[in-house]
Amino acid sequence: MPLNLDLAGLRQGTELIKRGFASMQKGGVIMDVTNGEQAAIAEEAGAVAVMALERVPADIRAAGGVARMADPLKVAEIIEAVTIPVMAKCRIGHLAEALVLQELGVDMIDESEVLTPADPFHHVDKHSFKVPFVCGARDLGEALRRIGEGAAMIRTKGEPGTGNVIEAVRHQRVVMEKIRSLKGLSGEELEAVAREISAPAELVRETAKLQRLPVVNFAAGGIASPADAALMMLLGSDGIFVGSGIFKAKNPKMMAKAVVEATMHFDEPSVVAEVSRGLGEAMQGVEISTLAHEQRMQERGY
Amino acid sequence: MKAGVVAVQGDVSEHIHALENAMHVLSISGEAIRVRKAADVLSVDSLIIPGGESTTISKLLKLSGMFDAIRKRASEGMPLMGTCAGCILLAKKGGEQVEKTSTELLGLMDMGVDRNYFGRQRESFEASLSIDGLSRPFTGVFIRAPAIVETWGRCKPLAEFAGRTAMARQDNMLALAFHPELSADSSLHAMLLNL
Numbered sequence: 001m002p003l004n005l006d007l008a009g010l011r012q013g014t015e016l017i018k019r020g021f022a023s024m025q026k027g028g029v030i031m032d033v034t035n036g037e038q039a040a041i042a043e044e045a046g047a048v049a050v051m052a053l054e055r056v057p058a059d060i061r062a063a064g065g066v067a068r069m070a071d072p073l074k075v076a077e078i079i080e081a082v083t084i085p086v087m088a089k090c091r092i093g094h095l096a097e098a099l100v101l102q103e104l105g106v107d108m109i110d111e112s113e114v115l116t117p118a119d120p121f122h123h124v125d126k127h128s129f130k131v132p133f134v135c136g137a138r139d140l141g142e143a144l145r146r147i148g149e150g151a152a153m154i155r156t157k158g159e160p161g162t163g164n165v166i167e168a169v170r171h172q173r174v175v176m177e178k179i180r181s182l183k184g185l186s187g188e189e190l191e192a193v194a195r196e197i198s199a200p201a202e203l204v205r206e207t208a209k210l211q212r213l214p215v216v217n218f219a220a221g222g223i224a225s226p227a228d229a230a231l232m233m234l235l236g237s238d239g240i241f242v243g244s245g246i247f248k249a250k251n252p253k254m255m256a257k258a259v260v261e262a263t264m265h266f267d268e269p270s271v272v273a274e275v276s277r278g279l280g281e282a283m284q285g286v287e288i289s290t291l292a293h294e295q296r297m298q299e300r301g302y
Numbered sequence: 303m304k305a306g307v308v309a310v311q312g313d314v315s316e317h318i319h320a321l322e323n324a325m326h327v328l329s330i331s332g333e334a335i336r337v338r339k340a341a342d343v344l345s346v347d348s349l350i351i352p353g354g355e356s357t358t359i360s361k362l363l364k365l366s367g368m369f370d371a372i373r374k375r376a377s378e379g380m381p382l383m384g385t386c387a388g389c390i391l392l393a394k395k396g397g398e399q400v401e402k403t404s405t406e407l408l409g410l411m412d413m414g415v416d417r418n419y420f421g422r423q424r425e426s427f428e429a430s431l432s433i434d435g436l437s438r439p440f441t442g443v444f445i446r447a448p449a450i451v452e453t454w455g456r457c458k459p460l461a462e463f464a465g466r467t468a469m470a471r472q473d474n475m476l477a478l479a480f481h482p483e484l485s486a487d488s489s490l491h492a493m494l495l496n497l
Binding site: 014024027043085102260261 | 313361387
């Protein structure tokens with residue numbers, strides 16, 4: 001829908017606009033999709049956005065080899081299929097893939113450990129982009145480094161493609177506990193924490209004051225049932241990413257709707273119970289201890 | 303005074319803060335609460351439908367029974383403000399995207415809207431607006447914003463941007479295509495509380 005308007009001179013791509021976009025996703029579910037048909041199912045179920053992918057993480061894990069950004073044809077197909085925002089993943093540090101995704105009109109870029117990292121030293125400098133980024137984190141230092149690089153939204157890394165929520169819970173708890181530990185610390189002590197966790201001191205001070213991350217914080221990596229989504233919301237997540245959990249379930253349409261409702265009503269067990277009834281099998285899932293170190297996607301990134 | 307923000311999805315806490323600021327500025331004693339059930343809708347003195355995804359918010363309003371409660375309270379004169387997604391839901395006429403997604407609108411205001419009128423996220427912008435009833439310019443934050451493309455009947459434009467209506471009022475209701483809750487200025491929240 002190109003519009004013949006002179007938008008020159010307007011302020012675009014500001015931190016306010018990037019973080020504002022992330023705020024609009026709060027309380028919502030963002031679903032991984034691999035084609036237009038799946039994207040339409042997600043939208044119909046009430047997803048706030050979709051993540052356009054070549055393969056869901058469980059299939060990336062199974063396929064092995066190098067995982068790259070999705071084919072632009074695939075991204076365009078998904079953009080065409082829905083009216084809600086479309087996100088897509090680039091490899092960690094792959095500036096060129098990120099620029100391509102911005103060019104395609106993707107609404108948010110996920111610089112993701114699900115794909116094979118491209119840069120052994122750096123993540124993408126996200127400040128230079130007009131579109132916002134979301135990045136994964138396992139602890140407070142990692143989250144604040146990403147925000148320092150310009151990420152407008154953080155998500156737990158969890159362990160993607162496993163259907164096992166334990167790592168997402170671990171990362172959420174580790175971040176929250178560290179934030180609580182900052183309460184009441186003096187300026188000098190906050191400086192020391194910043195050095196200890198290799199994070200920008202200014203962001204450590206802001207986090208200590210806010211008693212939460214300075215940007216929207218979602219849960220991701222292993223969420224595979226409505227109760228998993230409700231669990232992450234109870235632990236303080238602002239919203240939910242579901243990767244393989246929807247379209248690897250026996251009944252994706254029902255699962256998608258159920259996860260959306262459970263996310264909104266996370267603190268009402270009667271609703272979570274109701275939407276969980278007769279859903280059929282969730283994805284099979286993987287026990288984390290059976291994964292070799294090099295198979296753990298959460299170890300990727302710096 | 304009890305002011306509510308519909309809390310099914312979207313940027314609820316930003317609106318709560320803006321309402322608290324507006325109450326402080328106006329020296330009104332009261333509270334801003336999250337509205338999650340039909341019974342909550344009946345208990346508040348004014349209500350905001352926030353930004354978020356209109357497709358999602360519409361579905362969750364229907365499922366929770368708040369959809370009909372909001373229509374009832376608004377028709378009885380409760381002050382109601384819709385921002386971005388909320389603005390879309392207040393309209394009587396949605397555009398092509400509303401039809402394509404079969405999104406049910408509350409249909410309370412005599413206006414037609416077009417979703418994502420200005421484009422995708424990379425086209426989102428901040429712009430200075432001149433608003434009827436405010437003495438100074440207001441920074442409008444437009445995020446994948448809709449435009450109010452027509453108004454009729456009792457619905458009157460209060461602000462324009464790029465030849466389209468960015469804000470409109472109909473009696474006890476305000477529709478804003480942008481996000482006043484993201485600006486540091488709570489004067490539009492004060493306008494709602496004074497309706």
